[in-house]
Amino acid sequence: MKGSSTGTPARSLLALALLAALILPARSLRPWVEYGPQQRVDTINPKMCVHTRLTDEVEPWKIQRSFEMVREMGAPWVVEYFLWAAHEPSRGVYDWTHADLVVDHAANQGLEVVARLGFVPDWARPPKTSQLYLDAAGYSAFAEFVAAFVTHFRGRVRFIVVWNEPNLSQEWGYRQVDPVGYTELLRQAYLAAKAANPDIKILGGALAPTLAPPGSQWALNDEEFLQRMYEAGAAPYFDILAAHSYGWTFSAEDPPASGSVNLRRVELLHDIMVRNGDGSKQVMITEGGWNDHPRWTKAVRPAQRVANTLDAYQMALDRWPWVTAMCVWAFRYPRPAGTYQDYFTFVDGSFRPKPIYLAAQAYARGEARQWLP
Amino acid sequence: MTGSPSTPWTRRSIRAFWRRHTLASSIVLAIGVLIALTLVARALTSGGDATARHIRQSGVWRVGMDPSFPPFEILDAGTGKPVGLDVDLVNAIAAQWGVRAEIVGLGFDELIDAVAAHRVDSAVSALPVAPLRTREVSFSSPYYEAGVVLAVPRDSSLSGTDDLGGRRVAAEWGSEGDAQARALQQRLGGELTLILRESPGEALAAVAAGEADAVIVDSVSLALYDPAGESLRVVGAPLRSDPYVVMVPANAPQLLKDVDVALAALDQDGTLARLKSRWLGANGR
Numbered sequence: 286m287k288g289s290s291t292g293t294p295a296r297s298l299l300a301l302a303l304l305a306a307l308i309l310p311a312r313s314l315r316p317w318v319e320y321g322p323q324q325r326v327d328t329i330n331p332k333m334c335v336h337t338r339l340t341d342e343v344e345p346w347k348i349q350r351s352f353e354m355v356r357e358m359g360a361p362w363v364v365e366y367f368l369w370a371a372h373e374p375s376r377g378v379y380d381w382t383h384a385d386l387v388v389d390h391a392a393n394q395g396l397e398v399v400a401r402l403g404f405v406p407d408w409a410r411p412p413k414t415s416q417l418y419l420d421a422a423g424y425s426a427f428a429e430f431v432a433a434f435v436t437h438f439r440g441r442v443r444f445i446v447v448w449n450e451p452n453l454s455q456e457w458g459y460r461q462v463d464p465v466g467y468t469e470l471l472r473q474a475y476l477a478a479k480a481a482n483p484d485i486k487i488l489g490g491a492l493a494p495t496l497a498p499p500g501s502q503w504a505l506n507d508e509e510f511l512q513r514m515y516e517a518g519a520a521p522y523f524d525i526l527a528a529h530s531y532g533w534t535f536s537a538e539d540p541p542a543s544g545s546v547n548l549r550r551v552e553l554l555h556d557i558m559v560r561n562g563d564g565s566k567q568v569m570i571t572e573g574g575w576n577d578h579p580r581w582t583k584a585v586r587p588a589q590r591v592a593n594t595l596d597a598y599q600m601a602l603d604r605w606p607w608v609t610a611m612c613v614w615a616f617r618y619p620r621p622a623g624t625y626q627d628y629f630t631f632v633d634g635s636f637r638p639k640p641i642y643l644a645a646q647a648y649a650r651g652e653a654r655q656w657l658p
Numbered sequence: 659m660t661g662s663p664s665t666p667w668t669r670r671s672i673r674a675f676w677r678r679h680t681l682a683s684s685i686v687l688a689i690g691v692l693i694a695l696t697l698v699a700r701a702l703t704s705g706g707d708a709t710a711r712h713i714r715q716s717g718v719w720r721v722g723m724d725p726s727f728p729p730f731e732i733l734d735a736g737t738g739k740p741v742g743l744d745v746d747l748v749n750a751i752a753a754q755w756g757v758r759a760e761i762v763g764l765g766f767d768e769l770i771d772a773v774a775a776h777r778v779d780s781a782v783s784a785l786p787v788a789p790l791r792t793r794e795v796s797f798s799s800p801y802y803e804a805g806v807v808l809a810v811p812r813d814s815s816l817s818g819t820d821d822l823g824g825r826r827v828a829a830e831w832g833s834e835g836d837a838q839a840r841a842l843q844q845r846l847g848g849e850l851t852l853i854l855r856e857s858p859g860e861a862l863a864a865v866a867a868g869e870a871d872a873v874i875v876d877s878v879s880l881a882l883y884d885p886a887g888e889s890l891r892v893v894g895a896p897l898r899s900d901p902y903v904v905m906v907p908a909n910a911p912q913l914l915k916d917v918d919v920a921l922a923a924l925d926q927d928g929t930l931a932r933l934k935s936r937w938l939g940a941n942g943r
Contacts, residue, residue, distance in 0.1 A: 341790065350691065401695060414775075415771055415774065415775050417771070453768070455768040455771050455772065457763075457765075459771075459775050459777060498921075501762070536728055578729060579830070579857055579858050579859070580725055580728055580729075580878070580879075581726060581884075582726040582727070582728070582732060585856070586856065587831070587832065587856050588856060621834060621898075622786070623786035623804075623900040624766065624784070624785075624786060625727060625766075626766070627834070633837050634834070634837075635837060637836075637837060637840065639831075639832035640831055640832050641832070
């Protein structure tokens with residue numbers, strides 16, 4: 286028996302609704318989260334920053350707790366990694382679910398998010414390549430993603446970092462590192478982002494501090510890489526230089542030198558900026574700090590790590606007017622790494638604060654330094 | 659009737675036969691598929707392991723390592739070459755295979771990617787299992803347990819965590835040992851006093867000095883502090899296990915098997931125990 290005339294309009298409406306659901310671009314529903322009242326950060330040092338690591342943290346309460354503790358420590362800035370592969374699983378289809386959670390909780394805690402973008406989806410690279418592989422054929426796809434990210438987070442994220450440590454072959458998909466290639470990637474991402482939101486600030490570089498010898502298959506010295514970026518015409522295509530500044534076994538005061546990897550190596554990068562007529566730009570140290578593992582050769586004792594870290598925060602405040610924020614790696618890992626890398630963290634997997642956290646918190650409150658126990 | 663004993667089989671009679679014997683035909687088909695899958699799997703797992711094949715053919719096993727973590731690996735100050743337990747282990751495994759080991763110095767952060775990208779054949783570098791990366795790399799059986807343990811003086815009557823009520827337990831502040839100690843403190847209703855020190859060595863020394871009844875520390879720190887195993891002993895199972903393993907590409911099942919076989923052989927003939935004693939003392943076994 287054929288359908289009656291009274292059932293046909295309802296079925297047609299249902300069919301239309303289903304069709305609309307299929308053809309409309311996928312939009313993530315903003316996850317419902319329970320926020321507390323809007324918070325603000327109280328601190329004597331507005332340049333304090335930490336690199337959180339919430340990419341693998343799926344539980345909303347842990348994301349919220351992480352940012353609460355960052356705020357309570359006194360750091361107004363966070364760097365967080367947003368994976369292209371996770372947020373654009375297929376071309377033109379976006380899933381901002383997790384990113385919304387992270388950004389909204391950070392904002393609720395009064396934190397400024399610096400969003401590092403990277404990690405290539407399978408569809409944007411040849412088979413059997415690493416997830417950090419992106420050749421020139423994929424630059425436009427990345428730029429489109431950057432534009433989509435900037436558009437979605439307009440008003441909520443004001444700073445983005447394009448790629449990470451492109452002067453390391455590993456981070457360049459195990460290709461020979463290429464300052465010219467990175468500059469082109471940066472250019473395309475910059476133009477796409479500014480077209481989407483002229484107010485967005487683009488951080489470029491994020492170079493790994495390295496003393497790789499000339500001709501190394503694994504890396505290119507960060508000073509040389511930055512100079513070659515300028516020679517390739519990079520200056521108009523980043524607003525702020527992202528820098529990585531690890532202290533290893535040296536104190537915060539250890540003087541900068543081309544043959545040393547220490548905190549103040551960032552001053553050498555700033556010198557390159559000045560020599561290339563870019564001295565008016567700011568630098569943001571998006572990764573850095575010290576490690577206090579008992580046996581790692583590049584670690585210091587815990588008390589020294591505390592002292593060095595606080596010195597670095599203070600140095601950024603009163604000696605480096607060209608540094609916007611000093612972001613220390615890493616606030617917490619979702620689960621223990623079981624390696625010396627656990628000794629970079631401020632808070633353990635169960636949210637127990639380590640001595641470095643308590644010391645930074647006391648510093649941010651303007652209290653005198655003390656070492657426990 | 660077709661297919662009767664007195665008439666030859668024709669194509670039509672054969673088809674008719676199979677139609678009548680559907681179950682039999684299904685079973686035969688299933689067996690055929692199973693055989694085919696087995697052959698494919700065998701090809702993939704043995705002849706298809708390009709990494710294992712390359713090592714055999716070239717006579718060189720390229721192993722990524724970050725030589726900054728003694729006593730497992732560090733650059734010798736005199737020669738500039740890597741030395742350590744992992745270095746000796748790699749050479750011992752290579753000797754089992756009759757090949758030469760070539761250690762490739764890499765940053766720790768890039769070891770997994772380097773193995774997954776076949777920039778090196780394997781990585782041995784005090785590496786724990788990385789459960790989130792098993793699509794890209796595989797992990798051998800453990801060759802060393804580096805996890806967190808409870809240690810007590812040799813003459814102590816304490817035999818495990820259940821005996822810690824009312825006791826003093828030392829730990830390095832902010833370490834996994836500290837976290838485990840606090841968890842125990844909670845479990846025991848607060849009836850456990852934490853003696854926190856800046857380093858694992860100082861936590862261990864607190865026990866030696868009588869300032870604590872026990873210490874919760876990683877097994878490597880314990881071994882290095884008391885290499886002869888004279889003053890402290892481990893009681894109970896690790897409070898948190900952190901086994902060190904060899905890492906190979908996920909598509910190198912033959913290589914993984916070869917590594918496991920070699921590790922078992924080195925364990926069996928005492929080589930592994932000798933390496934651990936050499937670099938970690940009697941407490942390192």
